Structure formats: structure tokens, C-alpha cells
Amino acid sequence: MAAVAHEFTVPADREAVVVTDLAKAYGGSDAFAIEDITFEVPQGQFLTLLGPSGCGKTTTLRCIAGLERATRGRIEMGGDVVFDASSKRDVKTEDRPIAMVPQSYGIWPHMTVLENAAFPMKYGRKRVKEKGDIRTRAMNVLEQVGLADFADRWSTRLSGGQQQxxxxxxxxxxDPDVLLLDEPLSNLDAKLRVRLRGELRQFQQQFGVxxxxxxxxxxxxxAMSDTVIVMNxxxxxxxxxxxxxxxxxxxSFVADFIGSANLIPIEEGTAEASGVVVAKTSVGQFRCETVSTTTPGELTSGFVCARPENVMVLPVHDERALAEGGIHAKVTAAEFLxxxxxxxxxxxxxxxxxxxxGPLRVQPGDEVAVLIRPGDCLYLDR
Ligand SMILES: Nc1ncnc2c1ncn2[C@@H]1O[C@H](COP(=O)(O)OP(=O)(O)OP(=O)(O)O)[C@@H](O)[C@H]1O
Ligand SMILES: [Mg+2]
Incomplete structure (x- = not known):
């Protein structure tokens, strides 16, 4: 499939979006819904805001779209300042080089598929004058998303995935410089979500947006992102x-939110100059790698983090367990998956x-040795 030629106004060497120290307190509230949000999105990248419900993802996106006015901070797009709280600059949504796909799709029910698709070219920021051009371009993109055959159908007569x-x-x-997408797959069933996330990523790469x-x-x-921002x-x-x-x-929040993690609280420990942390816990002593910038010395808090695939369960008298300091434990649950x-x-x-x-060699109640090797656990300071 050939990508439609789009004119991008952002020079290739510029960051497409730069967000600096963004904060938002909703009216009537002293508490900030988001605070200290700073990040950059390079041209053509797919960046995801990830976090639990209420962590401020939509607020951040809506501030970038200009649908919400931030309390503090600055937003640049393609080198232009579109929002700056201190100078009170606030470019209107329709004048920002963006397009947004809201969670509810925002499809207009009184229009056909083609009319919906063509709408921004008739009334949007970058209007197309030639009627024939509008139709050709709209059909071209509908073709690419697999909807060309539905062009004259009422948009309400589409499935959830087709509406998406x-x-x-x-x-x-x-023709946006920046595409903003707020949980666009959240109303779909699990299988369709997985298929469409692949398609969405493909479109994004084809269009280079x-x-x-x-x-x-x-x-x-x-699965989809070049870069992920984890928010909490x-x-x-x-x-x-x-x-x-x-x-x-x-x-520990990131470790727990991304995949699953065993987080073992540290009772006391020592950070060595080499960057290794020797940590004493209720489970036993561990030698951990560290990514936190830890100054050498004593430690009294933090966690030893080990992914389940790095926790080996071995027979109590296993040679490796004996040689490498396996820790005595009791099986409480065992499942073949x-x-x-x-x-x-x-x-x-x-x-x-x-x-x-596999195979499953233990059952609940068995005494075993647990082995977490030094390279397989991480020290986290909070
Ligand atoms: N219009 C509003 N007025 C007041 N408070 C709001 C408003 N919109 C959001 N909030 C509050 O701001 C915080 C962040 O909300 P936001 O919608 O940005 O979260 P979210 O990460 O998108 O959550 P979800 O995953 O549930 O969509 C929440 O505490 C929410 O209650
Ligand atoms: Mg939201």
C-alpha cells in the first residue's frame, strides 16, 4: 500500500512536541490533576501516556490539544509556542497542528462514511479547495483503512472496529503534524483490540505522523510505542x-505496573562503589544490580525487584540451589499453564x-529452594 503524500510543516530536525513543566488544577480545586509534566516527542515517533485510571493522561492530552487550559507550563509544536502560561499565549485548538481521536470516536451519525472522512478537508485547518481532490483523498485513505466499500453507508451502520x-x-x-489518540481501542473486544493495535501502528508508520x-x-x-511515559x-x-x-x-510502581514483579522490602543494605547493592530482607540476602543513582553507603529502604521468570524454584537438595545460596521456601500454589x-x-x-x-514438578505444601541470581534482581530505591 502506498502512503498518501502529506505535507508536513514540522522541519525534520525539530521535536514535534515539547511539553515543559505542565500543571493543571481544575477550577475550584487546589489539588493538581497533573504536575511537573515534561517530555519531548521527536518527529514521527509513537509516544504513549500509560497509567492507571485518574492519573492524568486525558488531562495531559487535552491540554496539548488546547481543549483544557493548563495552570502552568509551556507547550511547543514544531518549534512554535502554542501555549505558555507565563506569557498567556494560548493558541486555539483549531489553529494547533493536531487532530484528535477521542475515546468515543466522535463520528457524526447524520453523515455517511465518506462525508465524515471528508469533513476536515472542507471545514478544517487545512482546507482543500477542489471538490474532486477532496473525494480522491478521502477515498484513498478510506481504502487504506479498509472502508472504501462502505463510503456511502450511514456511519451509524458500522461496527465498533469500523467506526474506530x-x-x-x-x-x-x-493532515495533522501531531495525532492525539485517547484510548481509541477501549470500547472493543479483546481480540479486535489486539488486531487493531497492530493496524493502527502500521498506519502511523506508513503516514509517518x-x-x-x-x-x-x-x-x-x-506493543505499539517507541517511547512510553508511565504516569502515577x-x-x-x-x-x-x-x-x-x-x-x-x-x-516499584513502574515494576509492578509493567508486567508483574516480586517486590521484596529491604531491611538494611549497602550500596557498593561498583553500583551493586547488597540487601538484607526477610526473605534472605541478595546482591542486586541498580539503575537508581545510588551513592555508596548504608541503605535502610527500597526494594529488591525480581520478575517471576527470574525466580527459580528447585528441589531443596538441588546442587545449584546449594551452591548458589538457594533460599528455603514452601509452595503455596502451583499451576500448569x-x-x-x-x-x-x-x-x-x-x-x-x-x-x-514446564513440566510442573511440585505441588502445594512441598518444601523447595528458591534461587534469584545476582544478575536477575534489581535494587529500587522507592
Ligand atoms: N473536568 C474536570 N473537573 C475536575 N476534575 C477533573 C476533571 N477532569 C478530570 N478531573 C480529575 O483529574 C484527575 C485526572 O483525570 P484524567 O481524566 O486526566 O485521568 P485519566 O488518566 O485520563 O483517567 P482514565 O484512565 O480513567 O481516563 C482525576 O482525579 C479526575 O477526577
Ligand atoms: Mg482518560
């Missing part, structure tokens, strides 16, 4: 690639989860 694709087509036809995507679904965020209670927890978020979470086995063990007043390749 129409909303996306219409947003692309605004810079995209800011909002979701609370970590799998969606990991109105603030940024971590900005990283999907791989880095999974392998090197910086906080086809491609792997999931085992919970009780140790030191905690339950640790393990995920290993």
Missing part, C-alpha cells in the same frame, strides 16, 4: 522504551511468584 478506523481516517485527513497515544493497558503500550497520580514516573521499562524499571508453570512460594512472611518452563 473511520475516526482514524478522518483524523489523518486533517507523530502520535501521542493514551492507554491504561500496559500490553498495548509495550498526576506525575511522570519514568520515560523510556518498552524494553527499558520492563528490564530496568526505576520505581501450557507454555509455562506458575508457582507461588511462601518465604520470610511474603509470597513470591515464579514463572518457569
Amino acid at each position: 478506523r473511520l475516526a482514524l481516517a478522518r483524523a489523518l485527513l486533517c 507523530t502520535s501521542l497515544y493514551v492507554t491504561h493497558d500496559q500490553a498495548e503500550a509495550l 497520580q498526576g506525575k511522570v514516573e519514568q520515560i523510556d522504551s518498552p524494553e527499558a521499562l520492563y528490564n530496568s524499571p526505576r520505581t 501450557g507454555d509455562r508453570v506458575a508457582i507461588d512460594v511462601a518465604v520470610g512472611g511474603l509470597t513470591l511468584s515464579s514463572s518457569m518452563p
